[in-house]
Amino acid sequence: MMSKALTLCRTFTVGSGALIVTLGIVASLSVGSARADAARDAALLEQASGLFEPIPPEPPQLPGNPLTVEKIELGKMLFFEPRLSASWFLSCNSCHNMATGGVDLQPTSIGHGWHRGGRNAPTVLNSVFNFAQFWDGRAKDLMEQAQGPVQAAVEMNSKPADVVATLNAIPEYGRRFAAVFPDEKDAVNFQNMARAIEAYEATLITPNARFDKFLRGDKAALTDREKAGLGLFMEKGCAACHNGINLGGNSYQPFGVVEKPGAEILPQGDPGRYQVTKTASDEYVFKVPTLRNITLTPPYFHSGTVWDLEQAVAVMGRSQLGAALDDREIAAITDFLDSLIGEMPRTELPVLPAIGTGGPAPHLQPVFQGLRPQN
Amino acid sequence: MMSKALTLCRTFTVGSGALIVTLGIVASLSVGSARADAARDAALLEQASGLFEPIPPEPPQLPGNPLTVEKIELGKMLFFEPRLSASWFLSCNSCHNMATGGVDLQPTSIGHGWHRGGRNAPTVLNSVFNFAQFWDGRAKDLMEQAQGPVQAAVEMNSKPADVVATLNAIPEYGRRFAAVFPDEKDAVNFQNMARAIEAYEATLITPNARFDKFLRGDKAALTDREKAGLGLFMEKGCAACHNGINLGGNSYQPFGVVEKPGAEILPQGDPGRYQVTKTASDEYVFKVPTLRNITLTPPYFHSGTVWDLEQAVAVMGRSQLGAALDDREIAAITDFLDSLIGEMPRTELPVLPAIGTGGPAPHLQPVFQGLRPQN
Numbered sequence: 001m002m003s004k005a006l007t008l009c010r011t012f013t014v015g016s017g018a019l020i021v022t023l024g025i026v027a028s029l030s031v032g033s034a035r036a037d038a039a040r041d042a043a044l045l046e047q048a049s050g051l052f053e054p055i056p057p058e059p060p061q062l063p064g065n066p067l068t069v070e071k072i073e074l075g076k077m078l079f080f081e082p083r084l085s086a087s088w089f090l091s092c093n094s095c096h097n098m099a100t101g102g103v104d105l106q107p108t109s110i111g112h113g114w115h116r117g118g119r120n121a122p123t124v125l126n127s128v129f130n131f132a133q134f135w136d137g138r139a140k141d142l143m144e145q146a147q148g149p150v151q152a153a154v155e156m157n158s159k160p161a162d163v164v165a166t167l168n169a170i171p172e173y174g175r176r177f178a179a180v181f182p183d184e185k186d187a188v189n190f191q192n193m194a195r196a197i198e199a200y201e202a203t204l205i206t207p208n209a210r211f212d213k214f215l216r217g218d219k220a221a222l223t224d225r226e227k228a229g230l231g232l233f234m235e236k237g238c239a240a241c242h243n244g245i246n247l248g249g250n251s252y253q254p255f256g257v258v259e260k261p262g263a264e265i266l267p268q269g270d271p272g273r274y275q276v277t278k279t280a281s282d283e284y285v286f287k288v289p290t291l292r293n294i295t296l297t298p299p300y301f302h303s304g305t306v307w308d309l310e311q312a313v314a315v316m317g318r319s320q321l322g323a324a325l326d327d328r329e330i331a332a333i334t335d336f337l338d339s340l341i342g343e344m345p346r347t348e349l350p351v352l353p354a355i356g357t358g359g360p361a362p363h364l365q366p367v368f369q370g371l372r373p374q375n
Numbered sequence: 376m377m378s379k380a381l382t383l384c385r386t387f388t389v390g391s392g393a394l395i396v397t398l399g400i401v402a403s404l405s406v407g408s409a410r411a412d413a414a415r416d417a418a419l420l421e422q423a424s425g426l427f428e429p430i431p432p433e434p435p436q437l438p439g440n441p442l443t444v445e446k447i448e449l450g451k452m453l454f455f456e457p458r459l460s461a462s463w464f465l466s467c468n469s470c471h472n473m474a475t476g477g478v479d480l481q482p483t484s485i486g487h488g489w490h491r492g493g494r495n496a497p498t499v500l501n502s503v504f505n506f507a508q509f510w511d512g513r514a515k516d517l518m519e520q521a522q523g524p525v526q527a528a529v530e531m532n533s534k535p536a537d538v539v540a541t542l543n544a545i546p547e548y549g550r551r552f553a554a555v556f557p558d559e560k561d562a563v564n565f566q567n568m569a570r571a572i573e574a575y576e577a578t579l580i581t582p583n584a585r586f587d588k589f590l591r592g593d594k595a596a597l598t599d600r601e602k603a604g605l606g607l608f609m610e611k612g613c614a615a616c617h618n619g620i621n622l623g624g625n626s627y628q629p630f631g632v633v634e635k636p637g638a639e640i641l642p643q644g645d646p647g648r649y650q651v652t653k654t655a656s657d658e659y660v661f662k663v664p665t666l667r668n669i670t671l672t673p674p675y676f677h678s679g680t681v682w683d684l685e686q687a688v689a690v691m692g693r694s695q696l697g698a699a700l701d702d703r704e705i706a707a708i709t710d711f712l713d714s715l716i717g718e719m720p721r722t723e724l725p726v727l728p729a730i731g732t733g734g735p736a737p738h739l740q741p742v743f744q745g746l747r748p749q750n
Contacts (some may be wrong), residue, residue: 114489349722
């Protein structure tokens with residue numbers, strides 16, 4: 001390339017030769033650089049395609065829980081239904097807020113009585129693509145997961161029997177459960193509540209991130225810095241764990257492979273997957289979280305202790321890879337992570353039906369009475 | 376009428392005369408009854424038209440706060456924005472939930488630290504038509520109202536300076552405030568936050584209730600029972616206070632005009648508008664609440680102590696009118712109140728923008744640490 005360009009330039013050395021030679025070199029470098037860029041992009045794409053997968057445009061089918069329009073709508077109502085909680089104040093959406101990336105922007109979630117749970121709320125977005133649910137993978141799917149927070153004392157603090165009694169006192173739910181589960185005599189039950197919520201949550205996917213467009217072959221979908229970040233993300237080893245469709249969500253890994261972070265980030269009291277398996281090798285092992293839409297979902301880690309994404313990247317480099325990433329590398333990787341923001345689901349709030357006369361009321365304890373009227 | 380019908384029948388007395396006479400009388404009664412019904416409906420409509428007004432199809436204009444698409448959208452974002460609260464967990468929508476009739480289905484609202492305020496959250500729906508805001512009318516409009524709960528210790532517990540610092544740390548808000556308030560140098564301020572929220576809230580109206588269709592002349596929009604209930608509502612005196620566009624929201628009245636309810640419904644510690652005016656005659660005086668969509672917004676009264684709408688009607692009859700309404704009257708009035716459910720605003724959840732690097736984090740106190748991990 002270079003020699004050809006120089007040859008071309010030489011034919012114009014008469015007159016304003018110096019300028020022409022200069023321009024020729026620039027042009028040749030640019031042509032050469034464009035070809036080099038194209039080759040580099042192709043190699044980057046090829047490498048990325050072996051590690052990652054774009055989010056599909058449509059929700060996946062769920063084994064044993066076929067998606068229907070009516071089931072998804074019922075599930076959406078239940079997802080936003082505060083009357084599933086003992087207080088009638090908290091819904092799934094309280095901690096998996098569809099307005100804020102499917103999380104609550106809290107270190108660990110606030111629940112019943114303003115108690116906090118022990119771990120950061122994972123995003124509901126794209127959670128259907130995780131191979132298991134919760135940070136320790138103790139639920140095999142979203143249907144199993146959905147039953148946990150409704151009952152957890154520091155979350156919604158309810159009981160299946162109370163949930164069913166409340167739903168049965170709301171005539172429209174009776175009609176809707178019967179329509180969605182027509183073969184069942186008592187369609188309003190806790191399992192079906194979870195089944196409908198799972199169906200709705202399966203639709204909460206964020207396709208067409210710029211990274212996905214890149215994976216589909218649109219090499220201009222990422223900026224040069226983002227491409228550099230993607231290259232580093234694979235080269236440095238981040239992609240060893242953060243891979244697949246969710247860039248995570250498909251393996252368990254010890255937090256602190258190389259170097260254990262301090263207790264402020266990795267609290268001693270939470271041994272992770274060990275609580276599920278009681279196996280020594282699972283101590284401080286957690287499900288690798290998805291990095292999709294990660295820019296929108298601070299704070300980071302199961303402890304929710306790091307608010308800054310660049311800091312989180314640095315911590316990961318040190319603790320998982322033994323790599324002291326420099327500021328430029330951290331910035332490039334963080335830029336790449338921005339490209340994982342996909343199209344958010346359009347969420348029209350349901351209008352929840354009125355409870356019938358004589359139905360139950362919320363459990364009002366605990367209550368900390370206010371000092372003076374506020375409304 | 377009757378005589379004309381009988382005359383007509385007489386001309387057919389030959390043959391199956393008895394049957395024809397019978398049918399004729401039934402028909403004449405029916406025609407007579409239909410005319411009587413029409414006359415009664417017309418009188419009912421005339422009386423109602425003098426007392427009530429339908430919700431208009433479009434939001435009203437706000438003095439000094441012109442509605443624009445961009446301002447309404449910004450206001451919606453802020454209405455759903457948990458980062459306006461100290462905890463980043465509570466938004467306007469937490470207590471004025473657009474999924475549940477613009478209220479929280481709580482006796483009194485749960486706020487920061489799970490404290491409860493002193494009064495039941497009034498619905499945000501149609502609140503733009505109220506002549507003042509809060510139960511004691513201490514805010515003259517929604518812009519003034521919106522600034523209260525953000526700062527109230529037992530609600531969102533924030534400070535204007537913290538709110539502004541947070542909004543300024545979210546670059547998209549800077550752009551949006553500047554676009555909505557182009558003539559201001561520091562467009563991101565607490566007043567403009569309230570201005571935008573007011574603009575959004577002004578759109579939260581519920582037109583085309585069946586009662587409104589009746590008011591517009593569609594006499595078939597109400598059932599006979601609802602018409603009977605409307606008749607009683609006016610005849611018994613309910614409409615003396617619950618009138619106008621919101622069937623309330625346009626006057627202050629003592630709770631217990633005729634007979635003071637017990638302290639379980641009218642707590643002694645809350646003297647109502649007296650707190651605003653310090654005038655003896657304002658003791659236990661409250662703004663008359665709207666009855667629009669009342670079926671959707673239990674529990675009732677400023678104390679939120681009555682869950683059943685029929686019971687609330689009975690209490691009102693006794694305490695405000697000195698009337699012991701019988702079960703049939705209470706049921707008819709409650710049926711009429713059902714006809715006040717209008718078309719709910721379609722609410723697409725906003726996608727709230729990410730906070731920039733180095734921005735503030737929520738205030739995490741008070742925290743009641745959970746016993747074990749939940750996510």
